[in-house]
Amino acid sequence: MSEDWTRRRLVALGSAALITPTLLAPRLTSAQGQGLLARLLASKKVRVGIANQPPFSALNPDGTLTGVAPTISQLIMTRLGITEIEGFIGTYGELVPGMQAGRWDYISACLTVTEPRCKQVTYSDPITSDGRCIVTLKGEKGPKKIAELKDYVVGLLAGGADFRMVQVRGVPLANLRQFPNDTALLDGLLARRFQAQFGSHPGIAEIIRKRGLEKDLDVIYPVEDDAVSFAACAFRKEDTDLHAAFQRELRALKASGEFAKVVSSFGFDVDDKLLTATPETACTF
């Protein structure tokens, strides 16, 4: 029947378009696997997962990245002979899944070192240490320490380490409001979408200073029942070669003093604890 000619053609084309990717799949898989470092060295290019949270990681007006983690990463990659760095920006919660899915080769962010994450990824030596702060609107009754957070509606970063921390300390999930970044968090607080903001101090402090919000907000820092945590770059468990090379260069940077210079230029304190901490000692948080 000539009437079916067009229809049959279209259906055949359509099913071909749907099936082809499936046939290609096994070929794409075989390109991944062992020898990540060797492949990166050969292509002189690395893809990294990045968070945008000044001053940990931040954006330049030309679209390139600055901040502690990207700067340290760039120094190390240059020393390894990898010249091109392609950055993919996501929230903290997306960084690990994206790396496991092969979207980027490692996480070049100040990812807080936590026990559950230590089971999923291999960390580098810590590159920053920080404490958390509690921010509330001036004049409002608010929590003074982490143990008191459970009686309030709390805003925090989506997928960040704080998310697990407050749940462990008894804040019910229903009372948590997650936001993609510190700016959105502060705007949320000002719009009274929650009562208390809980998160890493340096980033929030910088925005409050930039916007001149000191007169509107109460910032509690340091929080008495908080402990210092470390943050580091993270690698897939199987990419031991890349991790070892990164560690070697990071330790060289720490020994030469270049590391301290970079980290303090972004307003972070560098103490002996940060310089001597290893993934093993940091993993207790």
Add this chain to the structure above:
Amino acid sequence: MTPPKSLWDFLPFFLGGIPVTLEVTFLAMAVAVPVAVILAIGRRSPHALVRWPAGFVIELFRGSSALVQLFWAFYVLPLFGLTLPPLLCGVLVLGLNEGSYMSEIVRAGLDAVPKGQREAAVALGLPARYRLFRIILPQALPLMVPPFGNELITMLKFTALVSLVTIQDLSFRATLIGDTLGENGPIFGLTMVVYFILALILGGLVRLLERAVARWAGRNVTAVAAPHGAMLAAAPPSPVPAWALGGGR
């Protein structure tokens, strides 16, 4: 520490998102239109083996969240060994989604052509290609174009979703700049204005397309813009040539 920056410094980076947003819009539309046509024709097929899969695809993409599909394509497919580049993920998911919606537009357009038109064409022994391009489409297409324009603008706004899979479109850059400046108000205000202007431009393009299609379909151009009464009065000239109607002999 670097000196403080203002929105002005980030403007070039922000505007660089416009071509990305437009690229995603048009590429996704380029996927959506053929998908819509294939699905609509499939759904009208007399064969259940064609009709059911077409219906299944439509319901699958219409019925589940586009955001979840996007995350699935980006984060889950690689675990099965299929790593599509971010742009391809975005374009495919948006295209298949929008294609599913638009297939109903195409189907409605085709269904709106009176059955007698096709039957008459078959009875006259016109070849299949002639029937499609000269009888069915000239009557169906003008009906499909206005809702198609709607979908084009929907797609423009839909593309903001791809900012969640690392594609640096307008929304992505706006979020990033807001985050860096520590202030969301000005940049999101500007973003809204830019989307509005882009939507206006696309709306204008659709009106041009409407006219072009009306001209191709042999309709009176002024009648298209006129009120309904005038449109009905100015009935379209018959798309069937005089010789096919057997007139003049």
